[in-house]
Every structure is written in structure tokens, then in C-alpha cells.
Amino acid sequence: MDVKPYKVPHPFRKLNKELIDVIVKDIARGSTRKLAALSNGITPRIFDIWSRQGEVDVEHEVDSLCAYLVLSLSKVRQFEVVDCRKKIKESDKGHKGCEWTLEHAYWRDFGKDANAKELSDDMESLREELKGVRKDGEQMDSKSDAK
Numbered sequence: 001m002d003v004k005p006y007k008v009p010h011p012f013r014k015l016n017k018e019l020i021d022v023i024v025k026d027i028a029r030g031s032t033r034k035l036a037a038l039s040n041g042i043t044p045r046i047f048d049i050w051s052r053q054g055e056v057d058v059e060h061e062v063d064s065l066c067a068y069l070v071l072s073l074s075k076v077r078q079f080e081v082v083d084c085r086k087k088i089k090e091s092d093k094g095h096k097g098c099e100w101t102l103e104h105a106y107w108r109d110f111g112k113d114a115n116a117k118e119l120s121d122d123m124e125s126l127r128e129e130l131k132g133v134r135k136d137g138e139q140m141d142s143k144s145d146a147k
Contacts, residue, residue, distance in 0.1 A: 011049045014042065015065050023047075024072040028079070081106060 019040060026036035037047035054070030057063075084098035102110040108118055 011046050012065075014046075015050060017065060017068065020065065020069045020072060024069070024076060027073065028076045033073075077106070081109075 019042070023036045023040055023042070026039065027033060031039070033047065034044045037044055050066050050069055051073070054064070054066035054068070057067035058070055081102065084095070084102050087095040087098045088102075103112065108114055111117065
């Protein structure tokens with residue numbers, strides 16, 4: 001079979017509730033998002049498209065499979081955070097494994113440098129958005145302005 005790099009698969013072709021449930025179950029058992037997607041035949045790029053679309057759908061209260069994916073992943077994250085915090089509170093000396101998980105996996109909420117890291121990410125995304133915008137505020141035309 002020849003690989004055709006210019007052929008882009010339709011990002012929503014394989015999306016269905018059963019696949020979402022399998023991926024979410026894999027993530028809940030400890031797999032990474034990338035590995036859970038790949039092991040079920042979904043590329044990380046497509047999984048990211050589904051996740052970003054789901055966030056938009058949730059924000060606009062659209063009932064879609066992408067929104068279902070995002071809400072399901074949020075429930076998994078919420079369960080893990082609640083479970084870790086419960087173990088830390090129950091232990092007299094804390095729970096180093098749970099503390100590490102919260103500080104590293106959920107660094108935006110629990111990390112030591114959470115604000116600085118979030119600001120850095122925001123600045124990087126702003127740089128990406130501003131690529132191709134001229135100083136006068138107009139979009140660059142790839143034909144005429146790419147000199």
C-alpha cells in the first residue's frame with residue numbers, strides 16, 4: 001500500500017461513542033492520551049482536533065460526540081484529582097506519589113510555577129497567532145508579501 005502524505009483523512013470519520021468510551025477507559029486505567037488514541041487507531045493530531053472541537057461545543061452547549069469526549073475526559077481527570085487529594089489528606093505524612101501527580105500532571109492547578117508556566121504557554125500561543133500579521137495589522141498575503 002502506498003502512503004499518500006498529501007491525503008488528509010476526514011477527522012470525524014471514525015468518531016463514535018463506543019470508540020470514545022474505549023479511549024476514555026484506557027486513559028482512566030493510566031494510559032496517556034496519545035497512547036490511548038494510537039492503540040485504538042486514531043492519530044494524536046485527529047484526537048487533538050476532536051478535543052478542541054469538543055471544548056468549543058461544550059462552551060456553546062452543543063450536544064455532540066466531541067463534547068461527549070471532552071466531558072468524559074474531564075470526569076476522568078476530576079476523579080484522579082479527587083482521589084489524589086483524598087489520599088494526601090488521609091495520610092499523616094502526605095502521599096508523595098499523589099503529590100507528584102498533582103504537581104506534574106495537573107501543574108496548572110497545583111504546580112509551584114503554575115502561573116509562570118501558564119503565562120509562558122499563553123505567550124507562545126499568541127506568537128503563533130501573530131505569525132503572518134504585519135505591523136499595520138493586516139494579514140500577510142502569501143503571494144505578495146512573502147518576499
